Amino acid sequence: MTSPDPAAASPDGNDRRPQAQVWTGGSDFEVREFAPPTLGPGESLIRLTAATVCGSDRHTVSGRRPGACPSVLGHEGVGIVEETRGDVPVGTRVVFSVTSVCGDCRSCRRGLSAKCTSVRKVGHEAVESGWPLSGTYASHIHLPAGVAIVPVPDTLPDGVAATAGCAVATVMAMCEAAGDLRGRRVFVNGIGMLGLAAVGAALSRGAAEVVAADPHPDRRRLAERAGAATIEPGEQVSEIDVALELSGAESGVRACLDAVGIGGTTVLAGSVTPGPEVAIDPEQIVRGWRTITGVHNFEPHHLAEAVDYLAADGTGLPWEDILAGPIPLADLPDEFADPSEGLRTVVTITP
Template identity: 55%
Template sequence: MDQITPRLTQAAVWTPDGIDIQTLEIPELAPGDVLVEVALATVCGSDLHTVTGRRPAACPSVLGHEAVGTVVAVGDDASASVGDRVVWSVTVPCGRCARCASGFTAKCVDVRKVGHESAVGEWALSGSYARHIVLPKGTAIAPVPKTMPDAVAAPAACATATVMAALQAAGDLAGRRVLIYGAGMLGITAAAASAHRGAVSVFVVDHNPQRQSHARAFGAIDDDDQFVDVAIDFTGAAAAVQAALGRLDTGGRLVLAGSVTPGPPITVDPERVVRGWLTITGVHNYEPHHLTQAVDFLHTTGDRYPWAELVDAPVPLTELARVLVPTRPGILRASVAPGAS
């Protein structure tokens, strides 16, 4: 398919004074680069943490890392073709360091991240809150079925793929009792994925009763304080982590995925860990195969769970500032359609 690379694009640039809609130049694509026209971008919690000062980030920058779009131009030897409908990874590893060689590309020593780079650096169009995004060589890209709605596909790039990584760390869930702390986008997705993988029971705990009730539509049941085989925390709250550890039965496994900012320590009794054969592990970011698993999972369960209902109707790029705020409990993701007028 012929490609015509646009020269300019619009982007919502996060500055010290707020969101500024700017016209940016699209660079010449290097070998392996992919240019995507963004159809829909969802607002992840980490973006909210960035704009509220809870998370350090480059400024100015183009934020946004959960999105779906169509490839409109490629560099030589790119991993995608013009016309492909795709989602893409949050991380861009170097592929050469010891961590990459050992399979931890998400924790690459020189990792770059979509939606986290400086808008005045070499990769200005790194975020999804723009008409176009440049995906450098090394970015994992996954095709999206044409029948999958944008609102379902976009969260695959962060929330769903992170859940896939957390469930891999949790191990085989068939016949297991699973406890999930946090009924945000990740917690609700994890509930559905745990049920899909054969968990005998999936309990969800959230301080917001409306969110906890909402989780029932995605495979969760009300918590009954029994011991569990697997506990997964997406809240990052020390109290939740401590409570999750206390709920593990013999051979239980605790997966921590929400503790991404400094917090108070928890108490771990080494004797209980030893005598109970307990495992405590953490997950941060995800690997390329988790992105593919995320798309497959959403496609397979599209008729079973109302995924699109978790995402609010999109606003145009010019109204991004209005939706960079916490959403209603039943709507877990705001969204932006960069091409909308």
């Protein structure tokens, strides 16, 4: 840990240097202090109150996924605007996007800012990158001007609100890509945090039926409590209007492609790492007016939709079994070494 800099103390004399759990490789973390950032136009400093542990961070720490190191991990969080040169007032409780974007490149101008040519990502930047406080496993997060910020109603618990910033906003993007879900039969493959949110969101948007598949019986039970009928992997489902694939497994992608009927749409979001190729019969796609599309991350309006959903119909999800914890930030290394049960673990962050 670095030594506090007296010059960084707040005017009332209280040391306010941000602290963070810095991932240093393997399963190792260390607590470090950082100088408070000097904010540029449109930037904000958020005092975090909670974060949730996403599966992608577990993959990074376990070595299954590459990541900048050393870095402050974590990209699902909620907190209070402490300082700002942006539009959201100080004192507002907020969640924020996982991407920092330029707003000017061709992708941004096309409404695909998640694919910005100069994108940087919350919880994915090295400490030495010039954006050290980029993650949510910290007392504060520094948000550049290109990160979307959305206010959160007081009725939404911290742990629930934090999931908006990755899992639930991504599901909103998937639902948009799928089109109108009213009266449709929807198949959701893979019941992690995103899959369970997809079940709830599809029903909230008027789906006539949602069928969910997952190899784990406990996750199928969660899907049933959220309103889905469930099947085990390998069981056949057909004449589906919309298939949402969240496992990333070759068999899951194949199951979704095989399930959609005439005019059906398959939305892939789980395939975020290289895997086996999946054969596609072009004639089946053409003659069946079938659509296959992909979603990775999301746009600012999806984050706002995620907050609205969580504050309304999303309250009906079985959150008591979705969320594990809470645990203090000091216990984060132990959480990665011995994960809690639940789809997300809530990390509480005290001033």
